[in-house]
Amino acid sequence: DADVTQTPRNRITKTGKRIMLECSQTKGHDRMYWYRQDPGLGLRLIYYSFDVKDINKGEISDGYSVSRQAQAKFSLSLESAIPNQTALYFCATSDRTGGSQPQHFGDGTRLSIL
Amino acid sequence: DQQVKQNSPSLSVQEGRISILNCDYTNSMFDYFLWYKKYPAEGPTFLISISSIKDKNEDGRFTVFLNKSAKHLSLHIVPSQPGDSAVYFCAARVEGGSEKLVFGKGTKLTVNP
Numbered sequence: 310d311a312d313v314t315q316t317p318r319n320r321i322t323k324t325g326k327r328i329m330l331e332c333s334q335t336k337g338h339d340r341m342y343w344y345r346q347d348p349g350l351g352l353r354l355i356y357y358s359f360d361v362k363d364i365n366k367g368e369i370s371d372g373y374s375v376s377r378q379a380q381a382k383f384s385l386s387l388e389s390a391i392p393n394q395t396a397l398y399f400c401a402t403s404d405r406t407g408g409s410q411p412q413h414f415g416d417g418t419r420l421s422i423l
Numbered sequence: 424d425q426q427v428k429q430n431s432p433s434l435s436v437q438e439g440r441i442s443i444l445n446c447d448y449t450n451s452m453f454d455y456f457l458w459y460k461k462y463p464a465e466g467p468t469f470l471i472s473i474s475s476i477k478d479k480n481e482d483g484r485f486t487v488f489l490n491k492s493a494k495h496l497s498l499h500i501v502p503s504q505p506g507d508s509a510v511y512f513c514a515a516r517v518e519g520g521s522e523k524l525v526f527g528k529g530t531k532l533t534v535n536p
Contacts, residue, residue, distance in 0.1 A: 414466030
């Protein structure tokens with residue numbers, strides 16, 4: 310079983326709809342992140358959370374919101390989807406111990422907004 | 424403004440030869456640099472990292488070199504194998520404990536048998 314699970318893996322929806330992407334992890338990590346990747350571009354950070362009560366905006370948070378329901382669950386919402394939010398979305402986790410602890414990624418959600 | 428740059432979108436090498444992937448950065452406040460590998464339909468997987476106080480880190484076939492004065496790092500894969508064919512992302516961590524990573528655009532490596 311994957312350590313970081315994203316659902317759904319693929320989603321097609323219409324402009325104006327509310328969408329929620331979910332992420333759950335079994336790694337026991339405190340820190341969770343949401344990124345988006347656009348074709349030909351690197352990953353860009355949307356939001357990150359260091360624990361259930363700590364939510365922070367990343368570089369491209371406009372149009373998105375998040376909820377950390379539990380240590381293991383971090384969901385990303387698009388309140389009113391627009392076509393330029395079509396992208397590949399990744400959830401990641403990392404350990405709190407710092408140093409060079411890498412982030413561990415889920416397999417992504419491919420979101421298309423028509 | 425792009426803080427982490429991978430100027431080569433693609434690289435093709437022969438099996439058994441060396442692959443060298445390059446990355447440049449502009450922010451002196453990065454304290455760790457990481458390389459991730461990504462296969463299609465999968466998430467990025469961590470490959471190797473280097474602290475900003477080091478100039479080399481080696482793990483098996485993979486070596487990362489850091490030149491702080493030039494703000495440049497490179498990933499060497501020796502010998503290259505067809506299974507190494509993937510997109511490689513360079514990432515830099517912002518100093519200060521936020522664990523935020525800034526990614527380059529990636530380089531697609533193809534290793535030909």
